[in-house]
Amino acid sequence: MAQTIEKWYVNMPDILNPTMSKQNRLELLEYHKAGQGDSIANIFKHQAYLLKYDTLNQHITVKNTPSSTFEMKILNQADSTVIIGIIRTVCAPVCMSTIEFYDTAWNSIPLRFNMPSAIEWVDINKIPEGKVDLLWVRNLMDLSFVTLSFSDKDQSILAKNNTLDFISEADRKVIAPYVSDKNISFGLKGKIWQRN
DSSP states (O other), X not given: OOXXXXXXXXXXXXXXXXXXXHHHHHHHHXXXXXXXXXXXXXXXXXXXXXXXXXXXXXXXXXXXETTEEEEEEEEEOTTSOEEEEEEEEEESSSEEEEEEEEOTTOOBOOOBOOOOOGGGGBOGGGSOTTTSOHHHHHHHTSSOOEEEEEOSSSSOEEEEEOGGGXXXXXXXXXXXXXXXXXXXXXXXXXXXXXXX
16 A cells, blocks of 8 residues: 555654654644644754645645755656655755655665756846856856755656845846746656756
């Protein structure tokens, strides 16, 4: 019988989500299901909040601490393989994510996901020639702050660029008109996540 996102989340190894014990995770979901609230104290006595609990799409998002979020989604493949995806996002203060994939025995799966660079959100062709130095733009966007999330609609991963939050206000005013605020979507093709 297929396990639910709730079972995977509650029973995962504690090392994958060290701020929340198995008991914390269980209580958080049980309180939510009973209509008794969406928060609980984590092992460090900070409030953790259930942000998303979607049993239909097998997707959970929890704000573990004031500056970190844990997201898990079950990705069912065409060959009946089950992949467990985990995204961890830390905001200190600009937000960045990491992503990992596991099989149902909690072994790491080497699916290749190349984090997009901030420059991928810049439309170089829209920058008027001679108005803004392209080398300056490339250097400015060299340090990337990108957050990831699992799509609510399908099995894709959405990447959001937060790099403008890191640069100075003066630089932001110059470059912002040429930077897209849209997410970049990735889909799994074989063992590689590729841009949709």
